Amino acid sequence: MTISSSLPISESEFYALKERFEKNGQGHLFHFFDSLEPEQQAELVRQLVDIDVGRVNHIYQKAIEGAETAVLNTGATFEPLPQHVFGSVLKASPEERREWETIGLSQIAQGRVAVILMAGGQGTRLGSSEPKGCYDINLPSHKSLFQLQAERILRLQTIARQYQMPGQLQDCIIPWYIMTSGPTHGPTYEFFEKNKFFGLKKENVIFFEQGTLPCLTLDGKIILEAKDKVAMAPDGNGGIYAAVQNKGVIKSLKERGILYTHCYCVDNCLAKVADPIFLGYSISKGTDCGVKVVSKLSPEEPVGVVCVRDGTYGVVEYSEISQELSEKRQADGSLELGAANIANHFFSTEFLERVPSFASQLEYHIAKKKIKYVDLETGETIAPKSNSGMKLECFVFDVFPFARQFSVLEVDRKEEFSPLKNAPGSGVDCPETSRKDIVSQHVRFVEAAGGKVIHGGNLDQLDFEISPWVSYAGEGLEEIVRGKSVRTPAIIETKEDLARFTV
DSSP states (O other), rough: OOOOOOSOOOOHHHHHHHHHHHTTTGGGGGGGGGGOOOHHHHHHHHHHHHHHHHHHHHHHHHHHHHHHHHHHHHHEEEEEOOOGGGGETTTHHHHHHHHHHHHHHHHHHHOOOEEEEEEOOOOGGGGSSSBGOOOBBOOOTTHHHHHHHHHHHHHHHHHHHGGGGGOOOOOOOOOOEEEOOOOHHHHHHHHHHTTTGGSOOGGGEEEEEOOOEEOOTTSSSSSSEETEEEEEEOOGGHHHHHHHHHTTTHHHHHTTTTTTTEEEEBBTTOEEEEEEEHHHHHHHHTTTTEEEEESSSSTHHHHHEEETTTEEEEEEEEOGGGGHHHHHHHHTBBTOOOOOEEEEEEEEHHHHHGGGGGGGGOOOEEEOOOOEETTTTOEEEOOOOOOOOOEEEEEEEGGGGOSSSSEEEEEHHHHHHHHHOTTTTSSSSSSHHHHHHHHHHHHHHHHHHOOEEOSSSOOOTTTTOTTTOOSSTTTOOHHHHHOOOOOEEEEEHHHHHHHHHHH
């Protein structure tokens, strides 16, 4: 075998690497090695050094076993969540909500709370090649999803300072850890840098990449997408657990004294970042792993449901539940299996640190895909027209069965959940619905504060917006708008703007 002197490892290390792949049944990755240019050889070796081939084989085997079990296990039992793990913002008394909020804000004030944002996706379905967080849903201000979320953090930091003693006043910081992927990492950082981190301090916005796994053939062989390149794909949003370990996030959390983390997806424009009520509820119950849910709109709504499956907590896809069970209702008329998952989580730092102890038991899910590959016999690149391989993904909720103290909080869908999934004009979970949901919420903020927004009734076209920097969840408006009207169009970026548009 011809070995270039430009390899990033020694000759003995190269042969040890090759032997490791061969022993694990993946020696075909070296099939074209002799025919490669020195720089191509070096690039392939760099990729292979980073692949734990034994782990890849283990994950493949576990995914296959899980898929086979799912097919055979038609008698799985699904039960609603027990009352002792379930709470609801909708049913809680004002006193309970205030108590939860106070606990959350006090923990933020003491510097014990961080936020992890899952932002690895691109806006491909939206017709954009940019990271999804950069997307403009056509708000009057044309703020991106990233900016809306950054301004919520800014506002919350200011509110939480009121929970410090005057003699102990210091900067109130909510560190923001942003998980990107290979394609979005550079563009995401550049977007933040160009926008001066939206007013947040640069050192408190930390970017890290989620992991990747090789794509596999249907019989478990790692795919070469070029003679010198392994086909790789992100390892799913559940890759967050390995990433926080491998990229130094756990170390950073502990150095900062962070005890609790709020974790959510970038594509929900209504996400209450570092929500003090959710934090306080979870902390009050001693939660190590918690989740927010909303009530399913109907038995047919295609969403995963948080429930008890075969005696353990988890998320069950709507397709796994029979029609009869999906329609079953509780005494109050709500669906028995009605806790819709919205990918919004609470973790203790201790729990995140503990994940490696059970990581080998986590489920991986098979997604069959059309994956470009090199024919090992002809050397030709093949672009298949049908599924030729698989990507392996772990989901963020796959850790639920390992929680020592699991809890669930139901929240109001119209206030907290508006996912951006589909192209403009789709009519459902698209830029237009995201825009309308934010504008409608801001109108409700004013109305709840005793004011009125002057508009013609068509919220789809209404140009009205309140910066999260002015109000996180409707607070701080009453003193200006009570008994008065707010003129539109209006983009409220400061309290001065609010006063100017109020008559």
